[in-house]
Amino acid sequence: MTVLPNSSGLVMDEPLLWEKGKKGRNGFSLPRRDVDKFPVDKKLISKGPDFPDLSEVDVIRHYTRLSQWNFGIDTGMYPLGSCTMKYNPKLNHILSGFSGFTHAHPLLPDHLSQGALKIMALLETFLSEITGMDAVTLQPAAGAQGELAGMLLIDAFHKSKGSHRSKIIVPDTAHGTNPASAALCGFQAVPVASNENGILSSKAVADIMDEDTAGIMVTNPNTLGFFEDNILEIADIVHTKGGQVYCDGANMNAIMGIVDMKKCGIDVLHLNLHKTFSTPHGGGGPGAGPVCVKKHLEPFLPIPRIIEKKGTLMLSDNFPKTIGKLHGFYGNFNVMVKAFSYILTMGAKDLKKASQLAVLNANYIKEKLKEIFYLPYDRPCMHECVFSDKHQKEYNVNTLDIVKRLIDYGFHPPTIYFPLVVEGAIMIEPTETESKEDIDRLVDAFKAVVEEAKIDPDLLRNAPHNCKVKRLDEVTAARHPCLSG
Amino acid sequence: MRFLPHTKEDIASMLDVAGAKNLETLFSKIPKNCRMTKKPRLPDPLTEWEIYDYIVNLSKELPAAHEYKMFIGAGSYHHNIPSTIPFLLSRSEFYTAYTPYQPEISQGALQAVYEYQTLTAKLLGMDIANASLYDGASALAEALLMAIRIKKKTTVAVSAAIHPNYRRVIQTYFQPSGYTIIELPYLKNGCTDISAIDKIDDLAAIAIQSPNFFGCIEDLSYIKKQSQKIESLLIASFAEPISFGLYKNPGIQGADIVCGEGQSLGIPQSFGGPGLGMFATKMDYVRRMPGRLVGKTVDMDGREGFVLTLATREQHIRREKATSNICTNSSLNALAAAMYMASLGSTGMRELSRLNYDKTEYLKQSLVNVGFKLPFDSPTFNEFVVKPPKGFHKTYNRLLKKKFIAGLPLKRFYPELAGHYMMCATETVSRDDIDALVQEVRS
Numbered sequence: 001m002t003v004l005p006n007s008s009g010l011v012m013d014e015p016l017l018w019e020k021g022k023k024g025r026n027g028f029s030l031p032r033r034d035v036d037k038f039p040v041d042k043k044l045i046s047k048g049p050d051f052p053d054l055s056e057v058d059v060i061r062h063y064t065r066l067s068q069w070n071f072g073i074d075t076g077m078y079p080l081g082s083c084t085m086k087y088n089p090k091l092n093h094i095l096s097g098f099s100g101f102t103h104a105h106p107l108l109p110d111h112l113s114q115g116a117l118k119i120m121a122l123l124e125t126f127l128s129e130i131t132g133m134d135a136v137t138l139q140p141a142a143g144a145q146g147e148l149a150g151m152l153l154i155d156a157f158h159k160s161k162g163s164h165r166s167k168i169i170v171p172d173t174a175h176g177t178n179p180a181s182a183a184l185c186g187f188q189a190v191p192v193a194s195n196e197n198g199i200l201s202s203k204a205v206a207d208i209m210d211e212d213t214a215g216i217m218v219t220n221p222n223t224l225g226f227f228e229d230n231i232l233e234i235a236d237i238v239h240t241k242g243g244q245v246y247c248d249g250a251n252m253n254a255i256m257g258i259v260d261m262k263k264c265g266i267d268v269l270h271l272n273l274h275k276t277f278s279t280p281h282g283g284g285g286p287g288a289g290p291v292c293v294k295k296h297l298e299p300f301l302p303i304p305r306i307i308e309k310k311g312t313l314m315l316s317d318n319f320p321k322t323i324g325k326l327h328g329f330y331g332n333f334n335v336m337v338k339a340f341s342y343i344l345t346m347g348a349k350d351l352k353k354a355s356q357l358a359v360l361n362a363n364y365i366k367e368k369l370k371e372i373f374y375l376p377y378d379r380p381c382m383h384e385c386v387f388s389d390k391h392q393k394e395y396n397v398n399t400l401d402i403v404k405r406l407i408d409y410g411f412h413p414p415t416i417y418f419p420l421v422v423e424g425a426i427m428i429e430p431t432e433t434e435s436k437e438d439i440d441r442l443v444d445a446f447k448a449v450v451e452e453a454k455i456d457p458d459l460l461r462n463a464p465h466n467c468k469v470k471r472l473d474e475v476t477a478a479r480h481p482c483l484s485g
Numbered sequence: 486m487r488f489l490p491h492t493k494e495d496i497a498s499m500l501d502v503a504g505a506k507n508l509e510t511l512f513s514k515i516p517k518n519c520r521m522t523k524k525p526r527l528p529d530p531l532t533e534w535e536i537y538d539y540i541v542n543l544s545k546e547l548p549a550a551h552e553y554k555m556f557i558g559a560g561s562y563h564h565n566i567p568s569t570i571p572f573l574l575s576r577s578e579f580y581t582a583y584t585p586y587q588p589e590i591s592q593g594a595l596q597a598v599y600e601y602q603t604l605t606a607k608l609l610g611m612d613i614a615n616a617s618l619y620d621g622a623s624a625l626a627e628a629l630l631m632a633i634r635i636k637k638k639t640t641v642a643v644s645a646a647i648h649p650n651y652r653r654v655i656q657t658y659f660q661p662s663g664y665t666i667i668e669l670p671y672l673k674n675g676c677t678d679i680s681a682i683d684k685i686d687d688l689a690a691i692a693i694q695s696p697n698f699f700g701c702i703e704d705l706s707y708i709k710k711q712s713q714k715i716e717s718l719l720i721a722s723f724a725e726p727i728s729f730g731l732y733k734n735p736g737i738q739g740a741d742i743v744c745g746e747g748q749s750l751g752i753p754q755s756f757g758g759p760g761l762g763m764f765a766t767k768m769d770y771v772r773r774m775p776g777r778l779v780g781k782t783v784d785m786d787g788r789e790g791f792v793l794t795l796a797t798r799e800q801h802i803r804r805e806k807a808t809s810n811i812c813t814n815s816s817l818n819a820l821a822a823a824m825y826m827a828s829l830g831s832t833g834m835r836e837l838s839r840l841n842y843d844k845t846e847y848l849k850q851s852l853v854n855v856g857f858k859l860p861f862d863s864p865t866f867n868e869f870v871v872k873p874p875k876g877f878h879k880t881y882n883r884l885l886k887k888k889f890i891a892g893l894p895l896k897r898f899y900p901e902l903a904g905h906y907m908m909c910a911t912e913t914v915s916r917d918d919i920d921a922l923v924q925e926v927r928s
Binding site for chain 2: 025045060064065066088089094095098104105116155186281331340343356
């Protein structure tokens with residue numbers, strides 16, 4: 001193996017929780033019993049759940065050891081395409097943990113909730129400024145719920161005009177959540193193929209847009225890493241037939257302060273605070289998926305909305321055209337605090353700079369790696385670039401083998417086998433927080449792996465070699481599911 | 486800018502490789518009419534220390550936690566959280582990881598979620614649990630949609646004693662589908678009246694919350710028997726999982742799907758979110774279930790390990806035919822809940838649950854002693870409805886000034902219960918706090 005700074009690891013074994021501990025141990029400081037026991041109806045009670053009894057030290061060691069088998073952004077570069085794995089600033093974590101926030105009950109009188117409502121109201125304004133859109137709801141709990149909200153808004157818009165439309169156009173480069181969200185809202189997803197440049201052509205949309213089509217769900221920049229250059233004409237075509245344009249803003253990190261989404265003809269846009277606005281993914285959530293709209297869709301936004309009366313902020317349900325509620329309360333407030341702090345840290349100038357550097361990093365990688373990987377669309381990209389394993393096929397190794405070997409060099413793999421339009425896709429999104437040296441190291445690692453493929457392809461097929469476990473049998477896991485212990 | 490590592494020289498040499506003259510030219514293909522022409526109006530960037538001061542002050546505008554005695558629950562509960570939990574959750578390896586798509590370098594998160602699924606299944610008395618959904622409200626909406634898929638019927642019955650916000654979320658999820666939601670009223674004892682269910686055609690599921698919104702314990706076993714007669718599923722919702730340390734869990738009582746809010750299990754209230762959508766069911770229904778699942782398997786060398794599994798139900802494979810559109814869920818909060826359950830253990834869970842019960846009963850008794858009426862006579866957990874003596878709204882406001890949150894006025898959610906309040910006491914409320922409240926009420 002080429003010697004590069006890597007992570008061979010300090011890997012300790014750790015059993016399952018219930019294989020540890022002893023009955024009668026306790027890891028919890030139980031509050032003092034200062035009241036007597038009251039009678040309980042015996043018919044209703046049980047023995048309680050069968051949990052392992054652990055001490056505080058047992059719990060700490062268990063999870064500390066587990067954490068050591070996990071790769072995060074703080075461990076190393078995490079170039080997962082369309083996921084925007086940028087650095088998560090530590091300040092934001094500290095701030096969101098202030099007890100005023102963590103202990104805030106959601107149903108108190110407004111005057112006791114001003115601090116939270118101020119942050120939410122300001123964050124709505126900030127997101128509206130950054131995107132160019134007119135109004136914002138912070139309620140959706142994640143990107144996919146933002147998509148659902150967007151679909152419901154479009155459905156409500158058409159119904160308010162007395163019409164019901166049954167279809168929605170979804171390009172082949174869309175995230176899987178797009179057609180699933182559309183289906184949840186009762187729309188039939190109509191696929192449209194991207195063109196030879198990896199973007200949508202106006203003609204392809206014009207050919208299928210009709211008066212039973214509610215609109216289009218377009219990811220911009222798209223999952224091939226390209227800006228949809230024809231977005232203005234596409235929006236025109238959709239609008240002329242009475243449709244609405246939904247934009248999946250998961251890739252907003254490429255265009256902050258550069259593109260005005262409203263001017264692009266977008267009617268609804270969702271953002272991922274856990275991508276563009278630096279809040280952590282936490283191993284798969286919680287995130288937040290705010291939705292930004294143009295004025296004409298504002299009356300349909302979820303309730304409650306924040307309003308101001310005589311200098312006091314309050315939550316109001318008084319929006320008769322609303323699509324309703326999506327979340328038990330107001331969305332993932334704790335995540336909002338982190339995004340709020342991020343925007344205050346960056347300001348308009350550095351948000352734009354972040355987008356510029358994210359795009360620079362991606363183009364730099366594209367130029368460096370196209371020497372070794374097949375690049376199906378060889379043109380300037382936005383925040384990410386998509387290669388394939390075509391050149392490596394002659395050595396009988398595939399995308400999976402290549403990226404599994406990359407793990408041995410201390411990097412998290414890129415997104416693979418997505419978007420579906422590129423066979424054996426390797427989708428790399430470096431983000432702006434990676435330095436030139438780290439990117440050069442990633443490039444060197446890929447080059448080393450590709451050389452290894454020529455000499456010793458088994459090294460790749462059996463990779464990774466330095467992790468807690470080797471490649472896992474996913475087929476058996478699905479055929480004979482073992483989902484609890 | 487401390488998160489942007491590029492020096493001027495880096496930028497120059499990288500632009501050179503990228504074949505761009507300057508940073509602006511990287512965007513030259515974007516049509517002019519799409520460009521942002523004015524700079525977004527955002528505050529000038531602040532330093533770390535300025536932001537700290539600014540936000541600490543905003544957090545102090547949420548004084549309730551430190552200064553107030555809280556007797557309010559209604560789906561968001563104040564429980565003690567061991568210091569170990571925020572400490573462990575802030576481990577970067579958990580905190581800054583994405584969804585564990587690459588199992589070899591995600592074994593920590595995967596094992597932790599597998600353990601969460603197991604502890605959740607045990608707590609709720611079910612075969613299996615998923616890796617989490619967003620919150621209790623959307624979990625219930627997903628459960629109802631799942632029941633409709635299983636039963637191939639188009640109507641669901643939902644108890645009026647389910648959290649009003651959850652019911653509002655269900656309506657939103659159901660609005661475009663054309664499925665019918667029938668509301669089941671509550672009885673004089675505060676529990677759900679299911680007497681009408683056999684008159685409802687095509688009923689896929691009956692959804693009941695227990696403890697319900699009023700804190701009342703529902704007779705799920707009885708409801709299960711009735712639901713079986715009409716071949717509909719029983720969905721048990723919950724907002725207060727601590728209750729299952731004392732009361733029978735929904736699984737023992739025959740629930741087919743159990744879903745609810747896990748915030749009580751070590752997750753801060755945070756103005757209502759993020760919470761934790763807990764979701765469990767029977768093994769027979771696993772392929773109809775929404776959300777991610779972690780399963781146990783072996784690696785090439787036969788060593789035990791964990792992977793995301795049964796992904797063919799999910800949106801990234803199944804697209805529009807998926808069982809749900811959910812992708813990002815509440816993984817880190819699922820870890821918090823697992824850590825919480827592991828810290829308590831069986832013994833701790835029983836004791837804590839009983840303590841919550843006894844504090845609430847003490848509060849109940851004390852309020853009855855000063856003339857409060859209990860409109861519902863069902864057994865309760867953690868919270869209960871009271872009808873205070875006339876003119877209590879004035880007392881409520883006076884108490885507010887004295888920094889007591891004396892429950893939740895119910896009129897906003899149930900107009901017919903105007904003048905009623907919902908009171909809550911968890912283990913965080915001391916006997917002195919309760920006595921002080923009652924003293925104030927009396928004076």
